[in-house]
Amino acid sequence: MCYAIPGRIVSIQGRTATIDYFGERREAGIIETGNWALKTGNYVYAQGGIVVDRIAESDALAILESWKGRFFELKKRDAGIAETAKTKKIKNNGSLASVLDKAESGALLTRRDMETVITAEKPSLEPLYASANRVRSRELGNSCCVHGIIEFSNNCKNGCAYCGINKNNTKLARYRMGADEIVERAEYAVKELGFRALVLQSGEDDYYSDDVLVDIVKRIREQCGILIFMSIGERPFECYKKLYGAGAYGALLRFETSNPKIYSMVRPGKRLEERLALIRKLIAAGFVVATGFLVGLPGATEQDLINDILLTKSLRPDMYSFGPLIPHPRTLLAGTKPIAPDYALRAIALSRFIDPKAKILATTALETLNKGKKDGLLAGANSLMINLTPDKYKRDYDLYPGKTKGTGLGTRNPKPGTQDTGPGTQDEIRETLGLLYSLGRAPTDIGKMDGNHVFA
Ligand code: SF4
Incomplete structure (x- = not known):
């Protein structure tokens, strides 16, 4: 997934650019090259995994400078919310608890596991959602x-x-x-x-x-x-x-x-x-x-x-x-x-x-x-x-x-x-x-x- 802020191209392989966002690397496809032939070092906007626009370096640096603090602050806040929710434990639903453990460990869920999630009821819902949110964050x-x-x-x-x-x-x-x-x-x-x-x-x-x-x-x-x-x-x-x-x-x-x-x-x-x-x-x-x-x-x-x-x-x-x-x-x-x-x-x-x-x-x-x-x-x-x-x-x-x-x-x-x-x-x-x-x-x-x- 790409960010709305500009990123710097650090390498181009074929029609795929690797873009750096404050140290995080994302890949994006290059479809158009007509108006803005791209090379390493260019600053671009990418959306949906596609480079959609190029931006002048001076403009990009000004934007990135103003965003640097917030970029890391938001990450910290998101991780904090995801972790804090760990205190929401499931009571009286051992099978759902073990499905959530499995999901969070990255294991594949069986069809039976999926049924357990879909049929979960209060008061198991908050821990269920919190678990899914942690997977998203991770x-x-x-x-x-x-x-x-x-x-x-x-x-x-x-x-x-x-x-x-x-x-x-x-x-x-x-x-x-x-x-x-x-x-x-x-x-x-x-x-x-x-x-x-x-x-x-x-x-x-x-x-x-x-x-x-x-x-x-x-x-x-x-x-x-x-x-x-x-x-x-x-x-x-x-x-x-x-x-x-x-x-x-x-x-x-x-x-x-x-x-x-x-x-x-x-x-x-x-x-x-x-x-x-x-x-x-x-x-x-x-x-x-x-x-x-x-x-x-x-x-x-x-x-x-x-x-x-x-x-x-x-x-x-x-x-x-x-x-x-x-x-x-x-x-x-x-x-x-x-x-x-x-x-x-x-x-x-x-x-x-x-x-x-x-x-x-x-x-x-x-x-x-x-x-x-x-x-x-x-x-x-x-x-x-x-x-x-x-x-x-x-x-x-x-x-x-x-x-x-x-x-x-x-x-x-x-x-x-x-x-x-x-x-x-x-x-x-x-x-x-x-x-x-x-x-x-x-x-x-x-x-x-x-x-x-x-x-x-
Ligand atoms: S959902 Fe069906 S009726 Fe509604 S806009 Fe789409 S095609 Fe038309």
Whole structure:
């Protein structure tokens, strides 16, 4: 995992650069060399394991000087929190205690062990989460990805049973952002807010042709040295290839469930194997892929959840992205009983044990169900997303109830027009950074790390 601060290239082997961050070494792939042929000694930004931009040495040194103290201070705080939690011991659950010992020692868990984790109940949960957090701290240190997400269209041609923006929701006000508006928003997110990785998300909306998407990506890449993820659903692989060529090296595409029967039920007319084939092709083509599933789909058992996690691991994605089903009143799953809030947290902890070095996202849906990002981060997660969709559209990207909770939108009507990262978004960024610092986590994809960040 890379840091948002610049690092110095200490060696280049083929198309892989080894980058030094205050003595820590990370590897990152070199895809583009056009505008900035790289050599040892250059300072660069890397995201998702890819070098995304080069920075002048004098600028890099100024940033690093202002960050040196905080870099080590945060590490110490994170390690302290992870260790202190060791005092949380499990009572009356010997089998879980031995599974946690096994997980912390780095041993592989059996399926029976996984069941023990998934079925754990209070009062074993705190020690369980603390154990997963220690594994995260030991394996990955304190870096935490923070991607920004811009939801540029809530139109979709599909009727997924769990999704509030499905085509059959006739009560939803639909919107599309124009190409210029998307590029401006991305520029704003990068230049004003300091994001270094952005997700461009929409429903499956053919209104945006391949050429239009390619143009948007090219313009963002030209103006901002960032990692761009496309989250646009099942487009032909050829489309993704064009987007990669334009500079979108990331893709967010969940498979939703490893159970083919449930998949066909909740995604009418679609087949799981086709989705998985596309995800596998993207990974093979070099995309930085985030994927995962929905926790709590009707009919899904604990065995299905274990299979979901194992399937995610087998795909070897860059990031796990999964969250709880929150039934939306205008979907086919409106009457589904929601899962207990801690079920998704147990899934995070188990994923951490099964894949100790994974990036695991604490999704916004998880936040809606639990106390917030903090719960996920302390149960083994190490990635977050912040919604940067303009306020005037945000509420209408209505995937599930309560999605705008915590964004400050509340019940007010967002002001139309303007480059409105309104108080909601700014507060969320400020709160997120405050939370990360309080937990000793170093945000990797956000921050003008010059010591003068508006949100620091
Ligand atoms: S989950 Fe994706 S493909 Fe399905 S209806 Fe929602 S936006 Fe469309």
